Structure formats: structure tokens, C-alpha cells
Amino acid sequence: MKWTEGIDKLGLGLYFLLCIFAIANIYSVDQKLGEKQLIFFCISLFVGLIIFVGRSKFFENMSGIIYIGGVLLLIGLFPFGKEILGQKNWYKFGSFTMQPVEFAKIGTALMLANYVSGPEFNLSNKKSLYTTLAIVGVPAAVVLAIPDVGSMLVFIAFFIALYREGLSGTLFAVGFLFAGVFLVSLAIPPIIVVIVILVIVGGWIAMNYYKMSWNVISISGIAGSVLVLCGLAFGSPYILEKLPKHQRERIEVLYKGEKAFRDTSGYNLLYSKTAIGSGGLFGKGYREGSVTQGKFVPEQETDYIFCTVGEEWGFVGSAVLILCYMIYIGRIYYLAEQQKSSFNRVFGYCFASILLMHFTINLGMVMGLFPTVGIPLPYFSYGGSSLLAFSMMTFIFFKLNYSDKNSLV
Numbered sequence: 001m002k003w004t005e006g007i008d009k010l011g012l013g014l015y016f017l018l019c020i021f022a023i024a025n026i027y028s029v030d031q032k033l034g035e036k037q038l039i040f041f042c043i044s045l046f047v048g049l050i051i052f053v054g055r056s057k058f059f060e061n062m063s064g065i066i067y068i069g070g071v072l073l074l075i076g077l078f079p080f081g082k083e084i085l086g087q088k089n090w091y092k093f094g095s096f097t098m099q100p101v102e103f104a105k106i107g108t109a110l111m112l113a114n115y116v117s118g119p120e121f122n123l124s125n126k127k128s129l130y131t132t133l134a135i136v137g138v139p140a141a142v143v144l145a146i147p148d149v150g151s152m153l154v155f156i157a158f159f160i161a162l163y164r165e166g167l168s169g170t171l172f173a174v175g176f177l178f179a180g181v182f183l184v185s186l187a188i189p190p191i192i193v194v195i196v197i198l199v200i201v202g203g204w205i206a207m208n209y210y211k212m213s214w215n216v217i218s219i220s221g222i223a224g225s226v227l228v229l230c231g232l233a234f235g236s237p238y239i240l241e242k243l244p245k246h247q248r249e250r251i252e253v254l255y256k257g258e259k260a261f262r263d264t265s266g267y268n269l270l271y272s273k274t275a276i277g278s279g280g281l282f283g284k285g286y287r288e289g290s291v292t293q294g295k296f297v298p299e300q301e302t303d304y305i306f307c308t309v310g311e312e313w314g315f316v317g318s319a320v321l322i323l324c325y326m327i328y329i330g331r332i333y334y335l336a337e338q339q340k341s342s343f344n345r346v347f348g349y350c351f352a353s354i355l356l357m358h359f360t361i362n363l364g365m366v367m368g369l370f371p372t373v374g375i376p377l378p379y380f381s382y383g384g385s386s387l388l389a390f391s392m393m394t395f396i397f398f399k400l401n402y403s404d405k406n407s408l409v
Contacts, residue, residue, distance in 0.1 A: 006405030008335060008398055014328040015379070015394055019044075019387070021321070022380040025308045028287045029301040033382050040384040044391035051395040056403035059396055060117075060343050063110035067135075070107030073100035074142040081146075087374070089148045101151045102389035104139045109350035109393070111135050112158055116165055117342040123166040132162060149247070150373030153361065157353035164349050181229055185236035187255055193233040201226055250371040258368060268304055269368050271296040276310030276318070276367070283314030301382040303374055306366045322363070325378075329355050335401050344400040351393045 019041050027034025059066075073091075077100065082092035091098045112135050115121060122128050140155040156175075159167060185193045201222070212218060240248055249265035258266030258273070275291035278284070289311035291297065297304050310318050329352050336348025355378050362377040364370030376386045 006402040008331070008401055011328065011331050011335065012398060014324055014331070015391075018324060018328070018379040019391075022305070024286070025305060025312070025380070026301050026382045028289070028312060029292055029295075029305070029308055029382075033301050036384075037382055037387070040387045043384070044388050047388065048391055048395035051392065052399050052402070054399070056399050059110055059347075059400070060114055063107070063114040067107035067111035070100065070104035071139050071142065074104050074139060074146075076100075077146060087146065087148055089143075089146050089151070096384070099383070099385040101139075101143055101148060102385045103392075104143075105154065105354055106389060106393055106396070108136060108139055108155070108158065109347055109354070110396075112161065112350060113343045113346035116162070116346045121165075123162070148374070150361070150375045153373065154354060154357045154375070157357040158350055160353040160356070161346055161349035165346065177229070178232060181232050182236045182239070183254075185233045186240060186251070190233040190236065194230045197226065197229050197233070250373070253368070254371060265372065268297055268299070268372065269366075272304050272307040272366050273368060275307040279311040279314040279318075281315050283310075283312045283317055286312055288312065303362065303372070303376060303381060304366055305377055305381050306363060325355075325359050329359065332397065335397075339401065339404050341400070341404055344397075344404050347400060348397055351397050354393070355390075 023034055023037050023041060026037045077088055077091070080091065081088040082090045082097065084090050084097070089099060089101060091100065112132065115131060115135060120128070123132070136155055136158045140152050143155070144152045159171065163169065163172070181193060181197070205222070240251060243251070246265055249261050253261055253266050253269060258269040260266060262270050271291055275289060275297065278291065279289070284290070287293065289308065292300065292308050292311055297307060300308060306318070306321075309321055313321075332348060332352035332355065336345050336352060339345040339348060358375055358378045361370055361373065361375045362381075365372050365375065376383060378390050379387060
């Protein structure tokens with residue numbers, strides 16, 4: 001049929017596959033929650049249908065209002081938010097709850113796409129750079145103040161989209177360098193880290209001594225960077241000690257193992273890894289997992305839902321699920337790159353990068369490769385806010401892609 005031309009069947013097919021498989025796994029953990037997730041899915045489809053039959057320009061024209069609305073919803077959490085599991089990042093309406101940060105990501109992606117696609121945008125211009133940083137930084141700062149460190153980390157995804165639009169990779173290198181020094185300094189004596197830093201910097205200077213133009217600015221820059229890195233190395237243990245107890249333990253689990261904190265921060269991870277490992281090659285079978293059915297993992301239907309897949313569907317089922325996610329995210333990136341409209345392209349990159357961050361952090365968290373930070377697995381973790389927000393981004397992008405493919409320009 002002619003009207004279906006431009007609909008990305010592979011992308012939408014994977015979306016439906018992930019959502020339906022997710023409902024089945026949530027149902028395995030808790031039958032009532034599985035039924036509620038099915039209702040959330042139907043609501044998401046209804047909203048998606050409205051998005052798809054609407055005008056694609058609506059999101060570009062209304063991006064500023066949607067962005068401001070998202071930020072105001074985040075700010076409103078301070079006086080009106082409901083504290084759940086130690087975090088005041090929910091609104092509660094009777095028996096229903098809503099997490100505004102999920103929708104703030106949509107507003108930020110739309111606003112960033114709108115600004116970057118404008119005629120005056122040029123990342124080599126400081127005004128453009130500072131404006132883009134402000135668009136991302138304002139909601140990220142509010143989220144950090146809540147505090148919701150996990151959701152704040154997801155905002156790094158927007159810099160991947162900006163990198164595609166010309167942002168220097170130096171920013172990523174600096175970020176990884178500081179994170180690396182902080183984490184390594186928690187595992188080995190800081191003095192050793194400082195010696196390694198000095199040796200590396202000294203070697204780099206020796207190799208580039210005759211290539212560089214040595215002046216006050218370059219010397220001050222190198223000296224300042226070394227001092228900051230050395231200060232971070234010595235200060236890392238102190239910073240860790242000043243963190244709240246649960247956050248400190250979540251980081252220490254990476255170094256000491258979950259068994260050292262089996263009654264506190266390591267409990268979920270211990271049983272999560274037990275569930276995944278017990279699944280073997282082909283799993284124990286649907287609703288046959290002893291860890292899942294015994295409800296040993298608290299909140300297993302949300303952030304730790306992947307361990308249900310590992311236990312009941314085994315290595316093969318887990319690998320297939322991961323492959324589906326990789327194909328899906330790769331498909332979004334591919335379609336984004338094919339867009340004739342720069343607004344569509346930037347939004348597509350933002351959407352794919354948000355999915356990538358959630359997917360990477362959640363799986364790393366469940367397998368003990370990343371601290372527990374409360375990040376849902378897209379489409380898969382139980383929750384109406386998460387599913388509706390990701391579904392809205394899905395249908396917005398596929399609507400933009402549909403309009404782009406049917407555009408005569």
C-alpha cells in the first residue's frame with residue numbers, strides 16, 4: 001500500500017518485539033504488574049498513533065514549549081515530588097506515579113535538534129557552544145540536585161549527537177580521563193597514580209618538545225591540567241568517603257565484590273548474577289526460574305529485569321535480546337544519518353544515544369560492571385513513565401522519518 005511507504009518496518013517491528021517480550025518477562029516476575037504493563041503498552045500505542053497521524057512540524061515548532069515544560073516539571077519535584085526508594089523524583093496521583101525526567105529527555109532532544117538545525121548554529125562559535133551546553137546543562141543540573149545521578153548520566157548521550165554535528169572529541173577524552181583517574185585512584189594508592197601521570201606527561205612533552213610553540217599559555221595549560229589530575233587522584237578517596245553511605249557502597253562493590261555488601265548495596269547484584277549464571281545455555285524455562293519466582297531480587301521487574309531473561313531464557317535468550325537491541329539502536333543511527341532534515345537527524349541521534357546510554361548502563365549494572373544507579377532498560381523495565389516516554393520518542397522519530405521519506409525536497 002502506498003501510505004505505508006516510508007514506514008520503517010524493521011525499526012517498528014523490533015519495537016513491538018521488545019515491548020511484547022518485556023511484558024512476558026514482567027508477567028513472570030509479577031502477574032499483576034505484567035497486566036499493568038500491558039495496559040501501559042496499549043496507552044503508549046494510542047499516544048503513538050496520535051503522534052503518527054499528526055503533523056511532523058508540530059514537534060519542531062513546539063520544541064521550546066515542550067523543553068520549558070519538562071524543566072518546570074523537574075523543578076516542581078522539589079516542593080511537590082513524592083519520595084520513593086530514597087529519591088524524590090516522582091509525582092504521585094492517587095495510585096499512579098509519574099517520573100518527569102523521562103519526559104524532560106524528550107524536551108531536551110527536541111530543543112537541541114531545533115537549535116542545532118538553525119541557520120546561526122556553528123559549534124566553532126562560542127555563543128553556539130555555550131547555548132548548546134546550557135540546553136543540556138539546565139535539566140541535567142536540576143536532575144543532579146534532586147539527586148538522581150543515574151538519570152543525570154544519561155544526559156551525556158546528547159553530547160554524542162553534538163559530536164556528530166562537529167563537537168570536538170577532546171571533551172569526551174577529558175571526561176573519560178577524569179573519570180578514569182577517579183576510579184583508578186580508589187583501587188590503587190594515589191601516589192602511584194600521580195607518578196604514572198607525571199611519567200606520561202613527561203614522555204609526551206619529550207616527544208613533542210620541538211613541535212610545540214612553548215609560551216605562557218601552553219605551559220600554564222599543561223601545568224594546570226597536571227595539578228588538577230594530581231589533585232583528583234589524592235582527593236578521590238576523600239570524595240568517596242563524603243558520599244552518602246548507599247552511593248559509597250555501590251562504588252565499593254566494584255572493587256570489593258558484592259559479597260562484602262551482601263546485606264546492603266551488594267544484595268541485588270549478588271542474586272542478579274546468581275540468576276543470570278544459573279540460566280546456563282538455554283535457561284530454566286519460562287516462569288521456572290527459582291530466583292525469579294522466589295522474588296529474591298527486590299525491584300526485579302524494573303532495573304534488574306535482565307536477570308529474569310538470563311535465568312529463564314539462558315545465554316542464548318540473553319544474547320538474542322542484546323542483539324535485537326544492538327540492531328535496533330544501530331537502525332535508529334542509520335536512519336538518522338539518512339535524514340534530509342537536520343532537525344530530524346539531530347533528534348534521531350539524540351534518541352539513539354539515549355537508548356544506547358540506558359542499554360549500556362543497565363546491563364553493566366546488572367552484571368556488576370557498573371555501579372547501581374537506577375537506570376531502566378528501555379521498553380523492558382516495568383513502569384508507565386519509562387515505557388510511555390520511550391514510545392513517544394520512538395513514534396516521534398519514525399513520524400519524522402516517514403515525513404522525510406515522503407518529502408519532495
